[in-house]
Amino acid sequence: MNRAVARALWAGTLTGVGLCAAATLARALELAVAPRLAQLGVLALFVTPPLRLAVVASAFWREGSRRHAAAALAVLTALLATAAKAALR
């Protein structure tokens, strides 16, 4: 499980940080694309925690650890509901 969780975290983080680095550079060069890159970077970071929770829930479920899988799923549901509410405003 640890490897899968770490991969999910790395994927989201590196994408977000890469886009934020590009946004910072674009801002320094006064390029018009800077705000959009920053938005995409933040979006990638926002996606990382739910992605990590989904991986953890799935791993616990496969291990037969139903209580821990249910805990992870409950947190994931709360996060997704809040994110959906935010996106719809």
Next chain:
Amino acid sequence: MLVALALAAIGAVAGSLGALLGIGGGVIIVPALSELYGVPFRHAVAASLVVIVASSSASSAAYVERGAANVRVGVVLELATVAGALLGSGVAGLAPVPVLKLLFALVALYSAVMLWVGRRDASDSSDASAQAVHGWAPGLAMSAVAGAISGLLGVGGGLFKMPGMTLAMGIPFKVAAATSNFMIGVTAAAGAYVYFARGELDPQLAAPLVVGVFAGAMLGSSLLPRFPARKLQGAFAMLLVFLGGQMIWNVLGVPR
């Protein structure tokens, strides 16, 4: 360019300290943005929460890969931290800013005391599976408070989770730091979504901070095994006294 570099430098300091101490680094970022750069407090909190997501994700990926975090404990405590974060970030939209700043300062001072008192019992054990975990009720309660503080003030909440895990649940300091980091990203994301919905999140402010904090978190998590827990807690307690005192000084308008 200079502003972006300065923001990245603040992020780097916050990221390395965050990874070393099991906190998100927001306790440095929020006062730095609001007191040094004049960023509106709630915007500073929102940017800090995004940075905390990046900091936590980066450092906890390294911890989880090494098996240093107790994922089972973390997942259960996240139930409480996320509920607290949603409540805290909602209340933050209604509370007056001076009240939030004073609360921030009090939280920093409280955390300094807890870290200073707790450092004598700090264990350098880093085995995530060996310890017997107990005290779930106080652990969950402290986690809910940590989540609420995170949503209100843009800190990771590790400042409250760490005493809860080390003192109440008997988890060794370094395992608690790794587990706290693992949880902080989810807690901060819950709060950040709420600030985003209120239009208080500026991605262009957050982006350079994220870049700095990523570099800092990488450095901090690689240095963790080499640092003695006691000295880390003591040094950070002193830093918190300074930051908390400065914020009270500014809010109360004490003449310089």
